[in-house]
Amino acid sequence: MVQNISSKKYLYSFIITVIIFGTAIYLSNYFGQKKLAEIRSIQDKIAIDILSSETQFSLLEDSLCKDVGVGSLSTELGNLENKLTYTENERGANDSEVQTLKRYYSLLEIKDYLLMNRISEKCKKTPLSIIYFYSTDDSCPDCQREGYVLTRLRETYPELRIYSFDYNLDVSAVKTLISIKKVKNQLPAIVIKDRAYYGFQSIEDLEKAIPELQILKAQTASSTTATSTKK
Amino acid sequence: MTSITDLITYIFLFASLNFEVFLLITYFENRLEIEKENAWVSLGVKKYPTVTIIVPCWNEEKTVSKTIHSLLSLDYPKNKLKIMIVNDGSTDNTWQNIQKFKNNPQVEMHSKENGGKHTALNFGLSRLKTDLVGCLDADSYVHKDALKNIVVYFQDKETMTVTPSVKLWKPKGPLQLLQKVEYSFGIFTRKMFHYMHAVYITPGPFSIFRREVFEKLGGYEHAHNTEDIEIALRMQKSGYKIAHAHNAMVYTVPPSTLPKLLKQRIRWSYGFIKNATDYKNMFFNRKYGNLGVFILPMAAISIISVLTIASISVFNLGHMFFNEYIRLQTVGLNLHWPFANFDWFYINTKLIAFVGIVTTIGTISMILISKRMSEGKWDVGMDLIYFLVLYMFIAPLWIGKAVFNALFLVKASWR
Numbered sequence: 001m002v003q004n005i006s007s008k009k010y011l012y013s014f015i016i017t018v019i020i021f022g023t024a025i026y027l028s029n030y031f032g033q034k035k036l037a038e039i040r041s042i043q044d045k046i047a048i049d050i051l052s053s054e055t056q057f058s059l060l061e062d063s064l065c066k067d068v069g070v071g072s073l074s075t076e077l078g079n080l081e082n083k084l085t086y087t088e089n090e091r092g093a094n095d096s097e098v099q100t101l102k103r104y105y106s107l108l109e110i111k112d113y114l115l116m117n118r119i120s121e122k123c124k125k126t127p128l129s130i131i132y133f134y135s136t137d138d139s140c141p142d143c144q145r146e147g148y149v150l151t152r153l154r155e156t157y158p159e160l161r162i163y164s165f166d167y168n169l170d171v172s173a174v175k176t177l178i179s180i181k182k183v184k185n186q187l188p189a190i191v192i193k194d195r196a197y198y199g200f201q202s203i204e205d206l207e208k209a210i211p212e213l214q215i216l217k218a219q220t221a222s223s224t225t226a227t228s229t230k231k
Numbered sequence: 232m233t234s235i236t237d238l239i240t241y242i243f244l245f246a247s248l249n250f251e252v253f254l255l256i257t258y259f260e261n262r263l264e265i266e267k268e269n270a271w272v273s274l275g276v277k278k279y280p281t282v283t284i285i286v287p288c289w290n291e292e293k294t295v296s297k298t299i300h301s302l303l304s305l306d307y308p309k310n311k312l313k314i315m316i317v318n319d320g321s322t323d324n325t326w327q328n329i330q331k332f333k334n335n336p337q338v339e340m341h342s343k344e345n346g347g348k349h350t351a352l353n354f355g356l357s358r359l360k361t362d363l364v365g366c367l368d369a370d371s372y373v374h375k376d377a378l379k380n381i382v383v384y385f386q387d388k389e390t391m392t393v394t395p396s397v398k399l400w401k402p403k404g405p406l407q408l409l410q411k412v413e414y415s416f417g418i419f420t421r422k423m424f425h426y427m428h429a430v431y432i433t434p435g436p437f438s439i440f441r442r443e444v445f446e447k448l449g450g451y452e453h454a455h456n457t458e459d460i461e462i463a464l465r466m467q468k469s470g471y472k473i474a475h476a477h478n479a480m481v482y483t484v485p486p487s488t489l490p491k492l493l494k495q496r497i498r499w500s501y502g503f504i505k506n507a508t509d510y511k512n513m514f515f516n517r518k519y520g521n522l523g524v525f526i527l528p529m530a531a532i533s534i535i536s537v538l539t540i541a542s543i544s545v546f547n548l549g550h551m552f553f554n555e556y557i558r559l560q561t562v563g564l565n566l567h568w569p570f571a572n573f574d575w576f577y578i579n580t581k582l583i584a585f586v587g588i589v590t591t592i593g594t595i596s597m598i599l600i601s602k603r604m605s606e607g608k609w610d611v612g613m614d615l616i617y618f619l620v621l622y623m624f625i626a627p628l629w630i631g632k633a634v635f636n637a638l639f640l641v642k643a644s645w646r
Contacts, residue, residue, distance in 0.1 A: 013253040024585035031580035145561045152562040
């Protein structure tokens with residue numbers, strides 16, 4: 001007995017499934033593009049911030065420090081870094097969009113770093129910065145943990161500027177930075193005040209390497225108490 | 232690596248979504264048919280056929296009396312219903328416990344040496360005098376209307392077997408509640424298979440057969456301890472029609488602990504795999520209709536896909552927990568309200584998230600339809616939550632073990 005096979009129903013269910021999948025692919029791409037666009041817009045904002053600070057700086061070459069303080073640096077770097085890392089995890093490190101965004105981000109970081117140094121020099125303040133080199137491949141098992149430490153440090157000390165670079169990123173400016181700072185290919189590597197530290201550094205290690213952080217901590221603590229007393 | 236696992240996941244998700252869509256189309260096609268059937272069943276039959284219910288029991292002293300009482304309370308003419316208890320060499324008090332029924336004219340009792348469930352059933356079949364025959368495991372109970380509703384379906388001369396809707400007897404606790412959902416889901420899929428002429432299991436408790444099925448096709452076989460799958464496949468192979476009576480309720484006592492549940496399910500899954508292997512020429516064979524070209528292949532694919540998707544999910548979850556552990560170990564706990572810095576950016580918008588949502592919605596709607604079909608109401612309780620959260624982690628355990636047994640145990644026993 002040959003039974004009835006409802007070919008039409010098979011076709012319909014296949015078409016409906018294809019439509020559902022197609023819609024899902026469309027939505028996923030749509031939101032993926034939205035996210036990339038958001039990253040680009042943050043990058044543009046940072047680029048404008050840097051350009052604006054540089055211009056301000058050039059205009060007021062001889063003016064007082066209070067006009068162009070460290071406070072005029074862009075505050076979006078941390079946000080951008082987080083979103084870029086998330087996107088890299090989601091789309092994969094080899095994604096061409098991710099690669100382009102990372103290159104641009106690295107250049108912005110270097111510009112921000114240079115600007116911060118100039119401002120600090122002019123205002124005779126010690127620049128509070130950490131340069132961090134990592135790698136996304138298996139050669140750096142400690143990079144993940146170091147990333148957690150630096151994220152936490154950034155949350156605790158918003159004034160501390162952390163610049164992270166993929167050691168193997170194909171951007172000549174990053175390569176130049178590596179050679180100027182004489183950073184060896186032993187990752188994770190951290191540069192604080194022109195001194196390189198290799199291997200995993202805990203929060204305590206880093207706080208020791210930058211004694212100014214203690215002062216910052218004390219200030220933050222007292223200002224919070226002050227505000228809370230005001231209330 | 233990620234892209235390969237993603238691709239495999241998508242292929243399996245596509246297959247299961249396609250299956251869900253197919254079942255839902257079948258449902259909407261036959262929605263009115265179900266209503267009509269309900270009305271038809273409520274009319275009842277003019278002439279009741281004679282029925283024998285075989286109760287094979289092996290060490291069931293605790294439940295056997297209740298099972299027989301439930302059969303005796305069936306709303307069915309007493310002179311048309313025979314209950315045949317076959318004691319399959321019990322070593323406990325089963326035989327003593329059933330002696331109280333010996334003066335009941337409806338009850339017939341036999342005792343034989345232990346030989347397995349299929350031998351007890353065949354023992355009963357060899358003494359058969361009625362038009363219809365069914366079996367009820369000694370750990371199951373019938374609703375009083377079950378038989379009355381089932382015999383209506385035999386008015387169709389082509390129908391050779393009618394399967395009931397199996398539900399759980401007083402489920403409680405997460406483990407039994409999740410099985411409750413699984414069983415009601417089973418009622419839905421079996422009804423859809425009924426419309427596709429593709430029912431491939433005639434569940435042990437209370438599937439009712441015409442006597443000629445066994446006269447023509449022979450008795451039960453050992454069939455890797457799942458004689459209820461084998462007989463159904465044998466019938467399908469011979470082109471016999473199997474119907475499903477969604478409004479005939481049978482209750483079975485669910486396993487109460489995880490090891491017991493696993494043992495039962497490993498037996499089922501193993502039995503399916505082995506019987507499917509024995510009947511492999513039915514696969515992709517147009518001669519067997521929807522069962523051959525779609526339902527059986529899908530059942531086989533679902534075994535592979537459950538295992539693959541579960542391994543990938545467990546691996547991903549493990550990876551996530553490991554990362555969280557490393558983070559905790561490195562920088563300690565940083566308590567902050569997780570939605571304080573809410574940013575839509577961090578919502579997962581990968582393809583898998585969307586497809587996963589659609590598949591889950593499909594599953595939930597089928598469960599709700601099943602509940603409506605079997606209980607006559609839409610009801611959402613903890614059982615659904617247990618099912619959605621736990622089932623995907625428990626089911627792969629027995630499927631995995633069954634596949635392992637099917638692949639390796641036979642070879643091992645040769646040495």
